[in-house]
Amino acid sequence: MGHIEATGWIAIYAAVVSTCAFALNFRTWIENRPLVHLSLMVDGMIVSPGSGVEEKDLTILTVTNRGRAPTMITNMVIFEMNSWWQRLRIRPEKSFVVANPQMAGYPPNVPGDLEPNKKWTGFARPRRDLLPDWPHHRYWVGVYVSHRDRPYLIRLPKTKPGPPENSKSV
Numbered sequence: 001m002g003h004i005e006a007t008g009w010i011a012i013y014a015a016v017v018s019t020c021a022f023a024l025n026f027r028t029w030i031e032n033r034p035l036v037h038l039s040l041m042v043d044g045m046i047v048s049p050g051s052g053v054e055e056k057d058l059t060i061l062t063v064t065n066r067g068r069a070p071t072m073i074t075n076m077v078i079f080e081m082n083s084w085w086q087r088l089r090i091r092p093e094k095s096f097v098v099a100n101p102q103m104a105g106y107p108p109n110v111p112g113d114l115e116p117n118k119k120w121t122g123f124a125r126p127r128r129d130l131l132p133d134w135p136h137h138r139y140w141v142g143v144y145v146s147h148r149d150r151p152y153l154i155r156l157p158k159t160k161p162g163p164p165e166n167s168k169s170v
Contacts, residue, residue, distance in 0.1 A: 031067075031068060032068050032069055033067055033068070033069055033147070034065050034067040034068075034069045034070065034114070034116075034145070034147050035066040035067030036063060036064070036065060036066075036067070036071065036114075036143075036145060036152050037063070037064045037066050038061060038062070038064075038141075038142065038143070038152055038154040039061075039062045039064075039154070040059070040060070040061055040062075040141060040154050040156065040157075041058075041059070041060040041061075042059055042135045042156060042157065043056075043057060043058075043059075043135070044058040044059065044060040044123075045058060046058065046103065054104070055103075055123075055125075057125070057126070058123050058124065058125060059123070059124040059125075059126060059135070059141060059156075060122070060123055060124075061076065061101075061121070061122045061123075061124070061141050061142075061143070061154070062120070062121050063114065063119065063120045063121075063122070063143055063152075064117075064118075064119050064120075065114045065115065065116050065117065065118055066116075066117070067116060068116050069116065069147070070113060070114060070115045070116060071113075071114050071145045071146055071147045072111050072112065072114065072145065072146040073110060073111060073112045073114055073122075073143050073144070073145055073146075074110065074111050074143075074144045074145065075097055075098075075110060075144040076097070076098040076101040076122040076124065076141075076142070076143050077095060077096065077097055077098065077141070077142055077143070077144065077151060078095070078096040078098065078124060078126075078131070078139060078140070078141055079092035079094070079095050079096075079139070079140045079141075079142070079153065080092055080093045080095075080131075080138055080140075081093060081138060081140055082138050087140070090150060090151065092140075096130065096131075098122065098124045101123055101124060102123065103123055109121075109122070110122075114145070120143075122143070124141065135156045135157075135159060136156065136159065137155065137156060137157070137158045137159070138156075139155075139156045140153040140155050140156070141153070141154055141156065142154060
């Protein structure tokens with residue numbers, strides 16, 4: 001066992017170079033796709049200067065494209081999922097499409113183009129007849145985008161106890 005001939009060293013060098021080239025191509029492929037990030041605000045409100053509060057009890061979803069490629073937001077959804085198995089399979093107990101996720105009086109924003117380093121904001125006005133225990137930790141809010149078959153989802157945070165009985169609200 002001892003000595004490696006010149007052809008052996010050339011084969012080892014070629015294997016290392018081809019592995020590095022594959023890793024570089026894989027990294028480029030990962031970086032050049034849309035990278036969607038979601039953030040959620042529960043119990044949001046819209047306040048205008050002069051006129052006060054316009055809308056209350058909103059769920060506001062902000063979608064940011066942190067990638068290098070554009071994508072299109074096709075739908076905003078609300079899912080009720082009670083187990084991790086439902087979440088894994090995307091088989092919700094109940095599912096809802098937010099048909100008009102824009103501010104009141106504004107033109108529709110779905111479908112909407114989401115360029116790299118841009119934000120899209122969707123507003124959900126929960127209906128108490130369909131979602132009696134909204135907001136609850138088993139609900140997920142998300143968006144469907146054009147480059148992926150599965151939705152991007154974010155879970156509603158656990159509810160905290162409300163303000164004291166005698167406190168004033170806006």
